[in-house]
Amino acid sequence: MTTAILITAFTIGIIGLVCGIILSVSAKFLAVKEDPRIGEVEELLPSANCGGCGYAGCADYAKAIIVDGAPINLCSPGGADTLAALGKYTGQEAVAGEKMVAVVMCGGDNTKASKKFQYNGIVDCAAAASVAGGDKTCSYGCLGYGSCVRVCPADAIEIVNGIAVVHPELCISCGACVAACPRDIITMTPASETIHVFCNSKDKGPIVKKACEVGCIGCRMCVKLGGETFVMDGFLAKRDYSIEVADEIIVEKCPGKCIVNTKQSKTTGESV
Amino acid sequence: MNIVKALFKSQGGIHPKYNKELSRDKKIETMPIAPLLKVSMSQHLGAPAKPLVKKGDLVLRGQQIGEAAGFISANVHAPTSGTVKAVAEAPTAIGAKIPAIEIEPDGEDKWIDGISGIQDWKNADNKELIAKIAEAGISGMGGAGFPTHVKLSPPPNKPIDTLIINGAECEPYLTADHRLMVEHAAEIRTGIEIIRKILSVKTVRIAIESNKPESIEAMNKALADIDGDVEIAVLKTEYPQGAEKQQIFAITGKEVPSAGLPMDVGCVVENVGTTLAIQDAIINGKPVTERVTTVTGNPVTSPKNVLVRLGTSYTDLLEFCGSTKNDVAKIISGGPMMGFAQPNLDVCTTKTTSGLLFLAPKEVYNYESMPCISCGRCVEACPMNLMPSELSFMLEAEEFAEAQELNVMDCIECGCCSFSCPAHRPLVQHMKQGKAWVMLQRRKKQ
Numbered sequence: 001m002t003t004a005i006l007i008t009a010f011t012i013g014i015i016g017l018v019c020g021i022i023l024s025v026s027a028k029f030l031a032v033k034e035d036p037r038i039g040e041v042e043e044l045l046p047s048a049n050c051g052g053c054g055y056a057g058c059a060d061y062a063k064a065i066i067v068d069g070a071p072i073n074l075c076s077p078g079g080a081d082t083l084a085a086l087g088k089y090t091g092q093e094a095v096a097g098e099k100m101v102a103v104v105m106c107g108g109d110n111t112k113a114s115k116k117f118q119y120n121g122i123v124d125c126a127a128a129a130s131v132a133g134g135d136k137t138c139s140y141g142c143l144g145y146g147s148c149v150r151v152c153p154a155d156a157i158e159i160v161n162g163i164a165v166v167h168p169e170l171c172i173s174c175g176a177c178v179a180a181c182p183r184d185i186i187t188m189t190p191a192s193e194t195i196h197v198f199c200n201s202k203d204k205g206p207i208v209k210k211a212c213e214v215g216c217i218g219c220r221m222c223v224k225l226g227g228e229t230f231v232m233d234g235f236l237a238k239r240d241y242s243i244e245v246a247d248e249i250i251v252e253k254c255p256g257k258c259i260v261n262t263k264q265s266k267t268t269g270e271s272v
Numbered sequence: 273m274n275i276v277k278a279l280f281k282s283q284g285g286i287h288p289k290y291n292k293e294l295s296r297d298k299k300i301e302t303m304p305i306a307p308l309l310k311v312s313m314s315q316h317l318g319a320p321a322k323p324l325v326k327k328g329d330l331v332l333r334g335q336q337i338g339e340a341a342g343f344i345s346a347n348v349h350a351p352t353s354g355t356v357k358a359v360a361e362a363p364t365a366i367g368a369k370i371p372a373i374e375i376e377p378d379g380e381d382k383w384i385d386g387i388s389g390i391q392d393w394k395n396a397d398n399k400e401l402i403a404k405i406a407e408a409g410i411s412g413m414g415g416a417g418f419p420t421h422v423k424l425s426p427p428p429n430k431p432i433d434t435l436i437i438n439g440a441e442c443e444p445y446l447t448a449d450h451r452l453m454v455e456h457a458a459e460i461r462t463g464i465e466i467i468r469k470i471l472s473v474k475t476v477r478i479a480i481e482s483n484k485p486e487s488i489e490a491m492n493k494a495l496a497d498i499d500g501d502v503e504i505a506v507l508k509t510e511y512p513q514g515a516e517k518q519q520i521f522a523i524t525g526k527e528v529p530s531a532g533l534p535m536d537v538g539c540v541v542e543n544v545g546t547t548l549a550i551q552d553a554i555i556n557g558k559p560v561t562e563r564v565t566t567v568t569g570n571p572v573t574s575p576k577n578v579l580v581r582l583g584t585s586y587t588d589l590l591e592f593c594g595s596t597k598n599d600v601a602k603i604i605s606g607g608p609m610m611g612f613a614q615p616n617l618d619v620c621t622t623k624t625t626s627g628l629l630f631l632a633p634k635e636v637y638n639y640e641s642m643p644c645i646s647c648g649r650c651v652e653a654c655p656m657n658l659m660p661s662e663l664s665f666m667l668e669a670e671e672f673a674e675a676q677e678l679n680v681m682d683c684i685e686c687g688c689c690s691f692s693c694p695a696h697r698p699l700v701q702h703m704k705q706g707k708a709w710v711m712l713q714r715r716k717k718q
Contacts, residue, residue: 116615120638121698122668127705132367132615 037066044085048077050153052174065090073097077154077172099191101168102156102177106142106185107198107258110162112213113141126182137211140201142185148177168262194263195245197222197230197237199256204235208256217256226250273495275488275504278479278522284655285510285518286688288444288609290483295447295568295575300455302579303592305352305377309583310362311337314370315622316411317418318344323371329356332384334559337373340406346419346623347409349559350375351581353382365605365612365619372620375583389557398470401554408553409560409623413545414438414449414514415606417624420546424470426535433538434524435473437464437547439480439487440507440514443607446627448564449544451577453480453487457494460544463551468500471540476502477523483509511609512686516541518655530682545626560623565589569630571596586617586628601633609687639696650689650699656682660689660699667702672709680706 042062049057053074055064064070065086072086073096080096087094119128119135125147128134134143142163149157149164156170157177166177168191178186185200197216201208205217218235229243230250237259239245251261314320321338331337331350338348354377362372390396390404406421426432437460441449453460468476478495480488491504505523507513517528519541526537534541542550545563552558561582568575573594580589586605590596604611605619606626650660658679666675680703689699 117613118638121701122641122705124705127701130367130704130708131701132613133363133369134367135615 035066038062041065041086041089044082044089045075046078046082048153048172050077050172050174050176052076052172071097076100076174100173100188101171101191102166102173102175102186103168103189103196103262104142104148104157104164104166104186105196105198105200106140106163107214107260108136108138108141108163108212109160110144113138113162113215114211125180129182138201138203138208138215140183140185140199140203141212142200143183147180147182148186151176151180189239190241193239193241193244195239195248195251195259195261197239197258198260199236199258202234202236208235214257216258219255221253221255222250222259225253273492273498273502273504275492275506278505278507280522280525281508281510282518282521282655283657284653284688285512286653286691287509288511288691290444290509291568292445292447292450292483294445294570294572295566295577296450298447298451298576300451300564300577300579301592303581303584303589305379305381305581306584306588307377308357308585309351309354309375309377309581310372310585310620311348311351311375311583312362312364312370312372312620312622313338313348314364314368315348315417315582315624316346316409317416318342318346320370321345321348323359323373325356325359325373327356327358330354331356331375332382333561334384334387336407336409336559338409340409340419344419344422346411346417346421347407347559348373349409349561350384351561351583352377353380354378363619365614365622365625367612372583383558387557389553389555391555393466393554394469398472401466401470404557405550405553407559408549410546410549410553411560411623412543413549413563413623413626414543415443415610415624415626417622420542420550423540423542424467426471426540430535431538432471432473432535432540434475434477434520434540435464435467435471436519436523436539436541437476437478437544438514438516438519438541439478439484439491439544440519441484442481442509442511442514443609443611443626444511445568445629446566446607447568448566448577448626450484450487452544452548452564453484454490456548457490459551460491460547461494461498462555463547463549464495464502465498466550466554467540467542467547473540474501476500477505478503479505479507479513479519479523481507481509481513512655512684512688515655515684515686517684530679563621563623563625565621565625566627566629567593568627569600569632570635571598571600571630571632573597580621582621582623584621586614586619586621589621589628590617590630596630599633600630601636602631604629604631609691610685641697642695644697645695647694649692649694653688653692655686655688656684658683660703661697663706664697664699664702667706672706672713675706676710681710683707 045058053061055061075082083094114137115135116137123145125143125145128143128145144162154170154172156167199216201215208215216236222230222237229245230237231240251259319342322341325337332353335350337350340347354375357374357376361369364370402421410420411417439453520539564579576593603614663675683703687700
């Protein structure tokens with residue numbers, strides 16, 4: 001009985017020893033040499049792995065910084081602290097990039113936009129859109145079934161009165177919501193910009209009017225008043241974020257009431 | 273000529289309330305031409321047809337106004353004579369926006385010149401017959417709308433031995449096919465003979481559910497002196513006995529392989545409406561310009577089986593059947609099991625409009641979906657031997673690749689699982705999502 005135990009223990013011990021020697025030898029000779037700085041830079045990153053920088057997670061971004069010389073100001077969850085730390089480590093000048101936030105370009109909530117029918121199926125925007133084109137009369141508007149809410153790693157999106165609203169202070173600009181939205185309503189915009197066209201409808205004026213109280217009717221008023229800050233995409237006005245809005249009068253003048261200054265309306269998406 | 277009971281029965285299936293008595297005994301009525309017809313370019317499965325006319329053109333009935341775009345597509349013809357008012361996008365029953373040709377009828381309903389059939393079809397070349405069917409724009413009139421000329425030209429390595437004429441009409445409420453069999457049995461017989469010749473098959477089975485004794489009798493009478501191995505196979509009344517794969521199993525005992533087509537087991541299934549259209553195209557040379565559809569439901573004042581021109585709006589179609597009394601909670605294009613709910617009556621009749629159903633508020637159950645209780649009723653009900661419960665878990669978690677491994681693509685979207693689910697889970701919608709994902713991946717690969 002005891003001999004059996006001893007033999008087993010001895011055999012296992014020998015196998016373990018042999019395997020250990022093989023492993024330690026191969027670790028010595030087959031080691032992949034990695035730049036130690038990559039690991040160190042990765043330590044400085046916030047490990048959010050959100051992909052907002054455009055790389056596949058923090059490790060990939062760290063590698064890109066060291067190997068490809070990627071800019072150090074791409075990490076938005078890390079904010080100023082990470083940027084300062086990276087600047088110190090790499091010796092580069094730490095110039096903060098423009099913080100981008102996601103904005104849901106639709107203002108047609110339950111009180112303002114009409115519905116074609118009552119949807120009673122899977123709570124998911126893509127699924128809802130596949131049933132007779134979605135329950136909203138407007139075929140471009142936010143459906144409010146929260147596909148973006150579910151993918152947001154920062155819990156920055158909320159469904160308010162039937163439409164999605166992004167809280168800019170929580171947004172880490174990872175862009176996951178932009179990819180999740182089946183109607184391509186969400187756009188990444190510079191955080192400093194607060195005047196947006198809260199409409200995504202490319203339909204002509206009368207159709208928009210019928211579907212929603214706050215839709216863009218394509219009247220070009222903003223283009224006339226705002227000059228180059230607004231551009232027309234068919235029957236839909238769009239902001240050109242490369243130029244700042246000089247005159248806030250456009251917000252008041254928009255006949256469709258779809259140009260909104262989010263600063264005044266406290267991010268709820270309500271027009272003032 | 274025999275009447276036999278179908279020997280087999282595929283697994284699963286459900287027994288909904290049929291409600292066919294609303295329109296079962298109503299003779300087919302011809303609807304006058306509506307003031308405006310919107311003829312959709314997508315009345316069939318596959319690529320939408322290419323419009324051939326423009327605004328202001330004068331068209332005659334039977335004139336080709338849409339050209340098949342691709343192998344799986346079908347021609348579209350003007351349903352009456354008149355002026356083209358516009359070529360604009362119009363909503364289809366599934367909610368998509370597809371170009372449609374708006375025709376304002378001139379009231380003369382004049383046929384285009386040169387309409388002629390192939391009188392001597394018995395000695396005609398099969399290729400000529402199939403070309404005529406393709407030219408006439410015939411697509412499956414049961415509801416799916418698969419282009420008929422494609423179905424009738426199986427590749428040479430797939431020999432066809434059995435032709436099944438589908439008169440099951442297993443969808444509740446619908447009675448259009450039933451009326452066609454009762455009133456046009458002789459024409460359907462000619463259609464059967466034409467298809468039999470094209471496919472050169474020996475065995476022909478006419479599948480009718482046991483709840484339509486009148487149809488069985490009418491078809492029996494019309495086919496009394498037909499030669500060859502022709503039988504009426506009476507199917508057990510159960511949904512979905514009218515589904516192609518289930519019907520093939522019920523009659524021949526052969527199972528269509530996963531991801532396969534009926535031709536893989538040597539069968540071709542044609543709907544009775546399609547058979548009638550084939551007869552019309554070959555004998556009279558007429559393309560598809562009208563179809564029989566059932567307008568029914570408790571809120572409709574006088575439910576009818578209507579012979580309607582393609583492109584007639586649902587609004588006009590309802591007007592012909594009186595109006596709706598009380599409230600309407602749901603409008604469905606097609607049958608209640610597989611039809612498409614409509615937000616309004618803007619959609620226009622197509623070759624696949626088998627019915628227009630109105631449901632009263634008390635007939636519509638506004639359910640709330642709950643978690644699965646693992647009772648297995650959907651598994652029992654599934655006629656395709658799938659596990660809808662498992663699949664829905666996977667699809668809910670967006671594990672599409674795993675769902676594909678469990679054969680989500682075999683789902684025929686019959687709705688038996690959703691019908692039997694006590695937790696009211698949107699099972700069919702999950703399947704549709706999963707199938708859409710797989711189709712997207714396939715398109716990406718191409």
